[in-house]
């Protein structure tokens with residue numbers, strides 16, 4: 001300004017004394033025009049048209065050309081003014097957040113002048129002092145259009161000179177910043193191996209951004225509710241608004257085996273002494289994570305070694321089991337992910353569903369009419385819980401013939417068996433009476449065969465009974481072998497005896513038989529005598 005003012009005032013007339021660079025800025029005008037006062041120069045300096053983008057001044061205002069107020073007579077030539085350089089950015093406003101561009105920026109540099117622009121210089125991202133004025137900028141014409149695509153904060157400065165060597169000062173400048181690069185994610189999990197179902201696992205994005213910095217970052221929740229391969233997505237946004245996302249894969253492992261339950265039905269023993277008399281067993285398995293693949297079971301005596309795990313069992317889980325004392329039912333399951341239950345579930349029971357066996361036997365055989373002291377042994381046995389109570393009804397010998405008695409037994413589980421048996425109260429046969437004992441039997445002779453029936457005490461039966469038995473042919477005689485088929489004997493109420501007159505036949509040794517039969521039974525009472533039959 002001082003130098004320019006001196007020119008205007010004619011105090012110095014040339015730039016010969018100045019350095020070469022300054023000489024270009026300050027070459028004297030072709031037509032210096034009238035001399036102006038300092039006040040006039042100051043007024044020109046403040047004129048609006050003299051202000052460039054980033055201010056005016058320098059040598060420009062008042063350089064040689066007459067100012068508005070200058071000149072004496074005649075029309076005034078407008079004063080020369082330095083060029084005005086324009087920097088236009090495209091897009092005009094940043095498309096990202098926080099004044100960041102998220103794309104390349106086109107920088108258009110142009111200049112206007114009241115005369116003719118001689119040269120426009122520019123410098124991108126200048127170092128310190130490299131854009132202070134036109135002269136320090138690279139001595140080459142600035143490209144009208146430059147596209148800047150590198151991430152980072154950028155500055156561009158430009159200034160022009162007109163053909164009259166009037167330089168724009170200070171230069172115009174613009175700043176802008178570009179971030180086209182999304183953040184980088186290095187997502188991590190709080191637990192990245194052996195993740196079990198239900199584990200509390202979080203994902204962290206660990207985002208970084210070299211240019212504009214990370215504005216926000218987050219990860220979705222890590223789902224550990226199911227076994228298997230899964231993924232979680234993390235996202236980050238930089239301050240320019242670039243978004244990055246990353247997916248993190250993880251594997252959730254099912255480490256929980258199924259739980260098997262054994263349900264006895266009924267739930268508590270339905271017999272005596274802690275015994276079940278009937279039992280069904282329901283086995284059920286559940287798994288909190290995945291399907292139950294299989295269940296295995298085994299039934300063993302309680303004192304047998306317990307199976308340790310699923311593999312020690314067998315594929316069948318019966319709902320009914322065999323009788324046994326002190327049994328244990330074992331069950332265990334495996335899930336679809338291969339987790340085997342251990343230890344195995346177990347429940348203990350003792351089962352006797354089988355009534356006792358009865359095999360009654362008379363203490364006395366044969367059993368005679370009016371015999372005393374006779375009884376029946378029930379012959380009870382029980383293989384599982386054992387006999388608790390057993391017994392039979394009393395034996396009735398008051399009448400001859402078929403009778404029944406009932407025996408029963410109860411095992412320790414409460415199972416009861418009864419059995420009705422038949423027994424026959426028999427007559428005692430007295431005889432053979434004379435003449436049969438010691439006789440010789442000759443063919444063709446007639447021999448009276450005589451017997452009597454009595455009770456256990458030897459008391460003969462009543463005539464009424466004897467007559468009835470005879471009429472029913474209950475008392476018979478036979479000679480074996482094949483000599484005399486059984487023949488009805490008659491009753492003699494006077495002698496209280498039965499008789500059959502046998503006309504002897506056959507020859508050789510034979511057996512004489514007296515046979516008493518009873519209604520409703522095949523039981524007979526017999527007495528026999530060995531005889532010898534001769535021809536004469």
Ligand SMILES: [Ca+2]
Nearest residue numbers: 081082115162
């Ligand atoms: Ca000009």
Ligand SMILES: [Ca+2]
Nearest residue numbers: 179181209238
């Ligand atoms: Ca970025």
Ligand SMILES: [Ca+2]
Nearest residue numbers: 256287289335
């Ligand atoms: Ca499971």
Ligand SMILES: [Ca+2]
Nearest residue numbers: 352354382411
């Ligand atoms: Ca039993």
